[in-house]
Amino acid sequence: MAALPAIMKTTAARLSALYLILFAVCAIALVFYMTSFSLRAFTTQTQSAVSEEVQDLARIFRRGGLPGLVRSVDSRSRQPGAYLYLIADPNGRILTGNVEELEPGVLEIDGWSPRPFWYQRYSNPRSDRRHQAIAQIFRLPNRMIVLVGRDMGEPERFRQVVRRALVLALGVMGVGGFLIWFFVGRRALKRIDEVTDASRRIMSGDLSGRLPVSGAGDEFDRLSANLNTMLARIANLNEGLKQVSDNIAHDLKTPLTRLRNQAEAALSGKKKTADYRDALEGTIAEADQLIRTFNAILMISRLEAGYSAEATEPLDLNAILGDVVELYQPVAEDAAVKLAIETPGPVMINGNRELIGQALSNIVDNAIKYSAGNSQSPEARLKLDCEDKRVLLTVSDNGPGIAPEDRQRATERFVRLEKSRTQPGSGLGLALAKAVMQFHGGEFILSGDGNGLTVTMAFPAEDAGS
Amino acid sequence: MKILVIEDDREAASYLEKAFTEAGHTAHIAGDGETGFTLADTGDYDILVVDRMLPKRDGLSVVAGLRARGNDTPVLILSALGEVDDRVTGLKAGGDDYLTKPYAFRELLARVEVLARRASSAEAETVYRAGDLELDRLSHSARRAGKDITLQPREFRLLEYLMRHAGQVVTRTMLLENVWEYHFDPQTNVIDVHVSRLRSKIEKGFDKPILHTIRGAGYMLKAD
Numbered sequence: 001m002a003a004l005p006a007i008m009k010t011t012a013a014r015l016s017a018l019y020l021i022l023f024a025v026c027a028i029a030l031v032f033y034m035t036s037f038s039l040r041a042f043t044t045q046t047q048s049a050v051s052e053e054v055q056d057l058a059r060i061f062r063r064g065g066l067p068g069l070v071r072s073v074d075s076r077s078r079q080p081g082a083y084l085y086l087i088a089d090p091n092g093r094i095l096t097g098n099v100e101e102l103e104p105g106v107l108e109i110d111g112w113s114p115r116p117f118w119y120q121r122y123s124n125p126r127s128d129r130r131h132q133a134i135a136q137i138f139r140l141p142n143r144m145i146v147l148v149g150r151d152m153g154e155p156e157r158f159r160q161v162v163r164r165a166l167v168l169a170l171g172v173m174g175v176g177g178f179l180i181w182f183f184v185g186r187r188a189l190k191r192i193d194e195v196t197d198a199s200r201r202i203m204s205g206d207l208s209g210r211l212p213v214s215g216a217g218d219e220f221d222r223l224s225a226n227l228n229t230m231l232a233r234i235a236n237l238n239e240g241l242k243q244v245s246d247n248i249a250h251d252l253k254t255p256l257t258r259l260r261n262q263a264e265a266a267l268s269g270k271k272k273t274a275d276y277r278d279a280l281e282g283t284i285a286e287a288d289q290l291i292r293t294f295n296a297i298l299m300i301s302r303l304e305a306g307y308s309a310e311a312t313e314p315l316d317l318n319a320i321l322g323d324v325v326e327l328y329q330p331v332a333e334d335a336a337v338k339l340a341i342e343t344p345g346p347v348m349i350n351g352n353r354e355l356i357g358q359a360l361s362n363i364v365d366n367a368i369k370y371s372a373g374n375s376q377s378p379e380a381r382l383k384l385d386c387e388d389k390r391v392l393l394t395v396s397d398n399g400p401g402i403a404p405e406d407r408q409r410a411t412e413r414f415v416r417l418e419k420s421r422t423q424p425g426s427g428l429g430l431a432l433a434k435a436v437m438q439f440h441g442g443e444f445i446l447s448g449d450g451n452g453l454t455v456t457m458a459f460p461a462e463d464a465g466s
Numbered sequence: 467m468k469i470l471v472i473e474d475d476r477e478a479a480s481y482l483e484k485a486f487t488e489a490g491h492t493a494h495i496a497g498d499g500e501t502g503f504t505l506a507d508t509g510d511y512d513i514l515v516v517d518r519m520l521p522k523r524d525g526l527s528v529v530a531g532l533r534a535r536g537n538d539t540p541v542l543i544l545s546a547l548g549e550v551d552d553r554v555t556g557l558k559a560g561g562d563d564y565l566t567k568p569y570a571f572r573e574l575l576a577r578v579e580v581l582a583r584r585a586s587s588a589e590a591e592t593v594y595r596a597g598d599l600e601l602d603r604l605s606h607s608a609r610r611a612g613k614d615i616t617l618q619p620r621e622f623r624l625l626e627y628l629m630r631h632a633g634q635v636v637t638r639t640m641l642l643e644n645v646w647e648y649h650f651d652p653q654t655n656v657i658d659v660h661v662s663r664l665r666s667k668i669e670k671g672f673d674k675p676i677l678h679t680i681r682g683a684g685y686m687l688k689a690d
Contacts, residue, residue: 281682284570288682291568292651311551326620327646330659358650365654 016181023173031166035159042158046134046150047112053083054136054148066140070096073146077122084119084133084149092145098122099147107145109137116152132156191220195227207235251293259286296428303355303435312440314462317347317356317391321384324360328368332380335372339364343384349391349459351440356457359436362429363395363455370399371452390442391459398452407446433457467512467582469493472502472528473544474520482515485571486578499523506532511539513582515574518545518556526559533560540581544569553649572683576635583634594629597689599668599676601629610668610676620645621664628677628687637684661685 061069073085077098086097092107094100102119116132135149194212202209210231211224266279325339332339367380378398385392430446433455437444443458469491473479479495486493494509496502499520506514506528514532518525529541543561545552556564563577594601598611606622608615617625623645628636638657643649665677678686 284682288570291570294568295566295651311554323646323648327648327656327660330663331654331656334659354649357648361648361650361652361656365656369654 011185013181013185016177016185020174020177023177024170027169027173028166031162035162038158043134046152050083050134050136050148050150054138057146057148061140066142066144069140069146073097082151082153084121084135084147084151086145086147088145088147090143090145095144097147106135107137107147110139112136113149119149188220195220195224199227202231207231207238248297252290255286255290255293259283259290262286293428296432300428300432300435303432303439311352311355312350313352314348315351315353315356317349317351317393317459318343318345318384320353320357320360321382321393324357324364325382327361328364331365332368335368335378337368337371337378337380339368340379340381341383342381344386347384347386347391349440349462351459355436355439359433359457360393360395362433363457366429367395367397367399367453367455371397373399386461388461390461393457393459394454396448396452396454401448401450401453402446430455467491467579468510469513469515469578469582470496470502470506470509470511471515472496472499472506472520472525473515473517474498475517482571482574485575489575497521499525499528503528503531506539507535507537513578514539514541515578516541516543516561518543518547526556526561529560542574542577542581544574572635573637573639576637576640576684579634580631580636580640583631594626594632596629596632596687597674597676598672599629599687599689601625608668610672613671615667617664617667620660621667624660624664625668625687628685632687632689635680635683635686640684 057069057072060072064071070087073087074096076083077085077096084097084099086099086102087095088107089095098121100120100122103117106113106117106119113135116134119131119133121131132152133149134152135147137145137147139145191212191214198209198211210228213221213224213228215221262279262283266276266283271279321341321343325341329339364380364382371378371380376398381394381396383392383394383396385394434444437457437459441460443456445456445458447454447456469486471479471482471486471493473482473495474497476497479497483493483495494505494511496505500522502514502516502520503523505511514529516525516528520528523531525543525545529543532539532541540562541560542563542565543556543559544565544567545556546567552566553564562581565574565577592603594603600609601622602608603626608617608622608625624641627641627644638652639649641657641661642652661677661679668677669675674690676687676689678688680686
């Protein structure tokens with residue numbers, strides 16, 4: 001019995017029970033309505049039959065007087081049938097008829113008996129079972145009592161049949177409900193249990209696990225398929241996160257290891273004061289690089305967290321372009337890289353000067369670094385362009401470029417493509433620039449035709465109104 | 467100079483106290499915003515170094531409270547936050563400079579020394595002098611030992627900043643902030659290249675170096 005509450009906890013069982021009760025109530029109500037209706041109809045019919053018989057006997061009485069009536073009642077009493085006849089003296093003593101005994105008080109009624117009463121016939125063998133009847137009672141001029149009635153045994157039987165049918169129907173319904181619960185509910189329950197088991201496995205860490213899909217295409221399958229898609233997405237994100245943390249671990253561990261090694265090397269062997277100073281300065285430079293990397297990671301995270309209207313203002317992109325070019329001009333000259341600028345003049349956008357300046361610096365820095373490898377005529381071209389709905393700032397170099405298949409990866413955090421691992425930098429430059437563009441609701445596009453890399457920063461154009 | 471450090475991280479605070487003392491300054495420590503406010507309000511400090519997140523009363527409210535009372539001691543705000551507009555919020559509250567954690571102590575020291583001096587030095591001088599080097603802010607001209615030096619506008623601003631803080635260490639980020647007005651961390655040696663160009667203009671042909679590189683920190687303009 002301990003299992004019963006557990007079963008009742010399942011939706012299928014609850015629903016089955018609810019439907020069963022509802023159906024039963026409806027069936028019982030229907031049956032009661034029908035029986036009472038039938039009974040009323042039957043009673044009316046019986047009453048009219050009795051009335052006819054009374055009229056018949058009244059005719060006989062008018063024609064043949066009391067002796068004729070008695071004779072007729074006597075003869076009718078002997079015939080088999082459902083009619084009751086009785087003639088009694090004014091004191092209620094039965095003189096003739098087919099009724100041996102009847103409910104006390106019935107003979108004092110004048111007219112229709114208000115409800116069925118019990119009686120006992122002569123002809124019937126005595127039994128405990130009393131018959132029920134309705135009757136019309138009236139008095140002759142000489143105070144004699146005449147009763148004409150009809151047995152109600154038939155509606156009684158009818159009621160029994162209906163009752164039996166009702167019990168049977170309810171029984172069938174109960175069994176049916178149980179069967180439905182067993183086959184449909186249990187099946188649904190089993191599938192939900194399967195899903196529960198699968199999700200428990202997944203929760204315990206097995207992200208490769210998937211929910212069972214039966215192939216029936218029903219709602220359970222749709223649910224499972226959707227959840228599976230969600231799981232695949234989570235697994236993907238998880239994988240990405242793992243990769244990022246691996247990269248962070250690598251890119252932070254490497255300088256940390258160098259830092260430690262430098263300190264260790266400084267301690268070993270006999271050193272002059274100047275050596276210690278050199279070693280310490282080296283470790284500090286390494287630590288500064290770490291701090292720089294760390295700050296860049298934090299900044300990217302903040303930028304990815306979202307746009308803040310307070311951090312932007314209308315500004316001239318052309319001026320920023322000029323600033324950055326001016327800042328990098330000497331570096332470019334030292335690297336023998338030509339910086340070419342093409343701009344239509346002031347272009348207003350909504351943005352954050354610091355962020356755009358930093359992003360553009362990173363890109364120009366890269367462009368100079370990579371085009372410097374081109375022995376022919378190293379060049380970095382900066383171009384500002386206004387389109388209908390956006391402002392394009394492109395920086396193209398004629399360095400080695402990035403292979404199309406690597407471009408997506410190049411803007412991810414900490415990805416320094418193998419070829420460029422030897423170049424200095426945190427590996428966060430492009431990732432930061434991309435985050436800045438995301439922050440501005442713009443796009444960051446890497447392209448190129450195999451002859452250098454083109455970086456496009458596409459800003460949404462400032463609204464005409466503002 | 468007298469420095470008040472309002473910082474709740476005891477280890478960081480005692481390190482700062484020690485480092486400032488070694489650099490020849492006097493540093494006092496306050497462990498929370500309330501104590502810090504009281505000390506700053508009553509004490510006679512040359513500069514306050516205020517952590518942004520403090521127990522009892524946050525850093526920005528301390529600074530704003532001091533400013534409301536007419537206290538204009540220079541304030542450098544330290545923050546572990548890195549939101550895009552944090553610097554703006556910090557400066558709006560009355561801070562004079564803003565440094566994000568983690569930072570290098572030399573960066574902090576350089577900024578603190580420059581800030582404290584800013585309060586005392588007369589900024590209105592029209593001619594800066596360092597040894598035989600002379601910079602006229604009105605005529606936008608520079609001379610060394612009587613010889614005119616031709617400078618690009620940006621080079622002029624660079625030299626102007628270096629000379630205003632002659633004898634003090636200025637870091638690369640400080641130069642980028644004050645000469646180019648960008649607050650990011652220069653990726654490569656852009657600033658070094660600008661400085662070395664300026665150096666060749668003001669040192670070439672003269673016997674004494676005047677613009678010194680301070681290893682691991684930045685630059686200092688100083689006549690012997």
